[in-house]
Amino acid sequence: xxxxxxxxxxxxxxxxxxxxxxxxxxxxxxxxxxxxxxxxxxxxxxxxxxxxxxxxxxxxxxxxxxxxxxxxxxxxxxxxxxxxxxxxxxxxxxxxxxxxxxxxxxxxxxxxxxxxxxxxxxxxxxxxxxxxxxxxxxxxxxxxxxxxxxxxxxxxxxxxxxxxxxxxxxxxxxxxxxxxxxxxxxxxxxxxxxxxxxxxxxxxxxxxxxxxxxxxxxxxxxxxxxxxxxxxxxxxxxxxxxxxxxxxxxxxxxxxxxxxxxxxxxxxxxxxxxxxxxxxxxxxxxxxxxxxxxxxxxxxxxxxxxxxxxxxxxxxxxxxxxxxxxxxxxxxxxxxxxxxxxxxxxxxxxxxxxxxxxxxxxxxxxxxxxxxxxxxxxxxxxxxxxxxxxxxxxxxxxxxxxxxxxxxxxxxxxxxxxxxxxxxxxxxxxxxxxxxxxxxxxxxxxxxxxxxxxxxxxx
Amino acid sequence: xxxxxxxxxxxxxxxxxxxxxxxxxxxxxxxxxxxxxxxxxxxxxxxxxxxxxxxxxxxxxxxxxxxxxxxxxxxxxxxxxxxxxxxxxxxxxxxxxxxxxxxxxxxxxxxxxxxxxxxxxxxxxxxxxxxxxxxxxxxxxxxxxxxxxxxxxxxxxxxxxxxxxxxxxxxxxxxxxxxxxxxxxxxxxxxxxxxxxxxxxxxxxxxxxxxxxxxxxxxxxxxxxxxxxxxxxxxxxxxxxxxxxxxxxxxxxxxxxxxxxxxxxxxxxxxxxxxxxxxxxxxxxxxxxxxxxxxxxxxxxxxxxxxxxxxxxxxxxxxxxxxxxxxxxxxxxxxxxxxxxxxxxxxxxxxxxxxxxxxxxxxxxxxxxxxxxxxxxxxxxxxxxxxxxxxxxxxxxxxxxxxxxxxxxxxxxxxxxxxxxxxxxxxxxxxxxxxxxxxxxxxxxxxxxxxxxxxxxxx
Numbered sequence: 001x002x003x004x005x006x007x008x009x010x011x012x013x014x015x016x017x018x019x020x021x022x023x024x025x026x027x028x029x030x031x032x033x034x035x036x037x038x039x040x041x042x043x044x045x046x047x048x049x050x051x052x053x054x055x056x057x058x059x060x061x062x063x064x065x066x067x068x069x070x071x072x073x074x075x076x077x078x079x080x081x082x083x084x085x086x087x088x089x090x091x092x093x094x095x096x097x098x099x100x101x102x103x104x105x106x107x108x109x110x111x112x113x114x115x116x117x118x119x120x121x122x123x124x125x126x127x128x129x130x131x132x133x134x135x136x137x138x139x140x141x142x143x144x145x146x147x148x149x150x151x152x153x154x155x156x157x158x159x160x161x162x163x164x165x166x167x168x169x170x171x172x173x174x175x176x177x178x179x180x181x182x183x184x185x186x187x188x189x190x191x192x193x194x195x196x197x198x199x200x201x202x203x204x205x206x207x208x209x210x211x212x213x214x215x216x217x218x219x220x221x222x223x224x225x226x227x228x229x230x231x232x233x234x235x236x237x238x239x240x241x242x243x244x245x246x247x248x249x250x251x252x253x254x255x256x257x258x259x260x261x262x263x264x265x266x267x268x269x270x271x272x273x274x275x276x277x278x279x280x281x282x283x284x285x286x287x288x289x290x291x292x293x294x295x296x297x298x299x300x301x302x303x304x305x306x307x308x309x310x311x312x313x314x315x316x317x318x319x320x321x322x323x324x325x326x327x328x329x330x331x332x333x334x335x336x337x338x339x340x341x342x343x344x345x346x347x348x349x350x351x352x353x354x355x356x357x358x359x360x361x362x363x364x365x366x367x368x369x370x371x372x373x374x375x376x377x378x379x380x381x382x383x384x385x386x387x388x389x390x391x392x393x394x395x396x397x398x399x400x401x402x403x404x405x406x407x408x409x410x411x412x413x414x415x416x417x418x419x420x421x422x423x424x425x426x427x428x429x430x431x432x433x434x435x436x437x438x439x440x441x442x443x444x445x446x447x448x449x450x451x452x453x454x455x456x457x458x459x
Numbered sequence: 460x461x462x463x464x465x466x467x468x469x470x471x472x473x474x475x476x477x478x479x480x481x482x483x484x485x486x487x488x489x490x491x492x493x494x495x496x497x498x499x500x501x502x503x504x505x506x507x508x509x510x511x512x513x514x515x516x517x518x519x520x521x522x523x524x525x526x527x528x529x530x531x532x533x534x535x536x537x538x539x540x541x542x543x544x545x546x547x548x549x550x551x552x553x554x555x556x557x558x559x560x561x562x563x564x565x566x567x568x569x570x571x572x573x574x575x576x577x578x579x580x581x582x583x584x585x586x587x588x589x590x591x592x593x594x595x596x597x598x599x600x601x602x603x604x605x606x607x608x609x610x611x612x613x614x615x616x617x618x619x620x621x622x623x624x625x626x627x628x629x630x631x632x633x634x635x636x637x638x639x640x641x642x643x644x645x646x647x648x649x650x651x652x653x654x655x656x657x658x659x660x661x662x663x664x665x666x667x668x669x670x671x672x673x674x675x676x677x678x679x680x681x682x683x684x685x686x687x688x689x690x691x692x693x694x695x696x697x698x699x700x701x702x703x704x705x706x707x708x709x710x711x712x713x714x715x716x717x718x719x720x721x722x723x724x725x726x727x728x729x730x731x732x733x734x735x736x737x738x739x740x741x742x743x744x745x746x747x748x749x750x751x752x753x754x755x756x757x758x759x760x761x762x763x764x765x766x767x768x769x770x771x772x773x774x775x776x777x778x779x780x781x782x783x784x785x786x787x788x789x790x791x792x793x794x795x796x797x798x799x800x801x802x803x804x805x806x807x808x809x810x811x812x813x814x815x816x817x818x819x820x821x822x823x824x825x826x827x828x829x830x831x832x833x834x835x836x837x838x839x840x841x842x843x844x845x846x847x848x849x850x851x852x853x854x855x856x857x858x859x860x861x862x863x864x865x866x867x868x869x870x871x872x873x874x875x876x877x878x879x880x881x882x883x884x885x886x887x888x889x890x891x892x893x894x895x896x897x898x899x900x901x902x903x904x905x906x907x908x909x910x911x912x913x914x915x916x917x918x
Contacts, residue, residue, distance in 0.1 A: 200678060204776040204778070210742075211741055211742075212741045213741075216739060217861060218791070220860050221739055222761040222763050223746050223756055223759055223760075223860065224735070224744055224745070224746045224752045224755040224756050225741050225744065225745065225746075226745035226746075227764055230695060230764045233691070233692040233693075233764065234692075234696045234699075237693045237695075240693075276683070280671045280680055281673065282670055282671045282672075282684050282685060282817075283815070283818050284815045285685070286684065286815065287684075293683045302682040304681050304686050304688075305689045305692065305769065305784075306677060306688075306770050306771050306778060306779050306780070307769060307770035307781070308691070308767040308768060308770065309768060310764065310766060310767040311765050311766035311767065312766040313766045313767070313768040313785065313787070316825075317663040317789070317825040318766070319661070319663070319765060320765050321765070322766070325764075328771055328772070330677060332677070332678060332681055356742070356743045356745065357741055357745040358741075359742050366775075366776040400678075401680070401681060
């Protein structure tokens with residue numbers, strides 16, 4: 001059985017206080033990428049990251065972009081034939097508001113009950129920093145690493161990573177690698193190391209239904225003029241059947257069923273439907289018949305209404321027959337659904353079901369491809385062993401209902417497999433007041449990642 | 460064949476210039492009931508109306524209310540056994556804004572191409588004033604009237620007649636009558652005198668669908684939590700069947716089919732579907748199968764969405780699973796549907812079709828009963844003959860898709876039949892810039908009403 005290498009473990013233990021102190025310094029920088037008044041802080045966090053990489057033994061460069069800088073650290077001293085790995089993370093954080101809901105100040109790190117509270121603690125400074133410290137342990141203890149390493153830290157993750165894809169494209173030679181490792185997600189539960197198997201994609205539409213040329217009096221025209229709000233409701237009602245399946249013809253054609261073993265493993269995860277329902281605050285759960293809650297969230301596509309607007313929405317009664325009605329509708333996609341193909345199917349379906357008397361237009365606002373990990377191969381196997389060594393048990397395979405577009409960019413541009421292994425926990429308030437990271441996950445995660453590089457080189 | 464009495468006709472012809480001048484004075488008063496800066500003007504219009512009634516030979520009183528005054532004129536000198544008629548009109552007007560869209564100033568009456576342009580010309584000062592002048596003709600020429608007359612002019616019609624029903628209830632003895640005559644509507648077409656056969660009622664609801672306790676991330680929860688906006692769309696889609704009929708069980712039970720003769724007459728009216736469609740600006744007309752456009756507007760109930768609101772409605776894409784969704788939904792009702800009964804049917808239907816996973820509440824915001832005229836009896840027959848005498852042809856029977864709550868109040872509180880005979884025309888811009896009244900309809904309408912009192916007494 002694999003163990004955490006004793007030399008690295010001893011180094012990390014001996015330097016525990018210093019590492020913690022440095023992490024606190026990093027968290028004290030309010031690098032809020034969404035707020036221009038924090039632009040200087042964001043640059044400061046980029047420079048801090050570069051210095052930290054340098055202190056660990058890497059060569060670090062701060063690259064200006066049209067937005068916030070990208071920091072790249074490199075160490076390329078591994079033996080000939082060794083693999084090159086790229087570690088991605090981000091040094092920017094969400095806004096901290098509403099400040100009054102924080103128990104301790106957002107940018108003054110505070111440990112309570114084993115949790116480190118601070119904006120950015122888990123998303124993503126703590127997880128980026130544990131990678132830097134794992135590299136430092138290798139380089140300080142042994143003067144070398146078994147793999148070549150590139151660390152890529154961006155400052156725009158919380159505002160859509162606007163300049164990252166083009167940065168990667170413009171620096172393909174610099175960033176060429178055999179594997180990408182990202183720690184910006186959560187474990188399924190305390191003590192359960194987790195590897196993310198998939199992300200859902202997205203196809204986001206706006207549906208506009210135009211009826212009469214202007215709002216009409218519902219008494220003078222109602223009954224003879226087609227009501228666009230009612231037409232929209234009837235259109236939206238065609239998107240699902242009574243079993244919760246999406247009724248757009250062809251919608252499931254490209255859906256690649258999950259391997260039975262992965263489904264089996266997902267079904268064995270300790271998941272409490274009632275707890276999930278209570279957390280959402282819903283009267284009851286719903287969704288597609290024949291699937292568990294986790295399968296619905298991780299393995300099945302959706303079609304949701306994100307917004308509705310038509311006619312009079314103020315207080316009281318106004319007898320208007322609206323001129324138009326609008327819906328925002330988005331589909332979460334699973335492999336191998338393609339947002340452009342889904343756009344075509346959606347448009348064809350709406351053209352078919354839109355009634356006469358209104359004009360329906362569909363605009364594709366935003367799309368992203370779904371992603372599925374390679375749950376085999378040297379990178380995955382090394383991660384499995386390293387996580388087992390650090391956490392004392394085999395990792396579980398989890399999914400993610402949301403989308404992280406940058407993951408697809410790495411795969412697409414660099415052609416390398418991506419490993420998503422995160423050390424957050426459910427309830428960590430990543431984008432809310434009182435964000436926290438488990439200190440135990442920080443120290444154990446650091447050891448797991450330190451072990452990962454040995455394991456990747458050893459097999 | 461009935462003719463306009465020659466003595467009254469001669470008087471009105473001889474006094475034509477003076478009558479027109481007085482009407483212009485009336486129209487110059489900007490009695491905008493909705494704007495408190497015009498409160499003094501509204502009082503001035505009430506006093507002007509009272510003086511005009513006095514000059515015609517009636518006794519007039521201005522009654523203060525909690526809002527704008529009610530003016531009551533009386534003449535009770537008819538022979539014993541004569542009927543008492545009540546004429547209702549209003550001296551207040553809609554706001555004139557946007558002023559820049561008026562060809563000539565809103566409160567400076569101007570005649571162009573036989574049309575008198577001014578705010579209030581047709582709605583309703585011109586129509587109220589022609590009644591006063593018809594009474595004046597009788598009293599000046601003959602010193603008497605064949606019926607007792609009460610004129611009730613209010614100043615809050617354009618702001619919901621808030622204090623009128625209670626005024627009527629508090630003055631039942633003063634206002635007791637055998638018939639009510641109202642001229643505040645339009646003829647079907649130029650040269651086609653029209654009697655209004657019906658008004659639709661209203662049952663206006665707000666439907667609130669509550670899903671999760673707060674907005675959720677559509678990636679993290681979508682597929683397993685019931686989406687209240689989608690649930691609302693599916694609920695609204697159950698309100699009609701594919702033939703445009705309302706699918707709420709029991710909804711049509713109280714609908715009293717129109718007499719075949721009235722339907723036949725409506726079908727013979729010169730109505731151009733294409734003109735109506737173009738005026739509405741709709742790509743195509745729609746509605747309940749098996750009925751003409753006019754039947755749909757006048758004789759059939761509706762169920763319309765007046766407003767929709769849920770989730771994100773701004774520019775671009777936001778991946779929110781909304782916590783709630785709201786629709787304003789109103790039903791136009793026809794005799795003998797009752798708003799309270801419809802409320803019960805609506806609530807029962809929505810309770811049946813609302814899916815699990817959301818909580819649906821229905822609030823009844825506003826209701827009004829439909830109304831149907833007695834298209835027979837002495838009042839209707841007298842109107843038929845009087846209109847034929849003045850306009851040279853029999854009146855047509857028209858309907859009205861909208862609601863005028865005060866009509867029901869007269870019937871309910873005073874127990875008298877109501878005759879709606881108006882002299883407006885389609886396209887008269889009653890609530891828009893360039894409001895106008897046909898001068899020919901004004902002078903002919905005045906003679907029709909003068910004739911009406913003779914005819915009512917003679918049979």
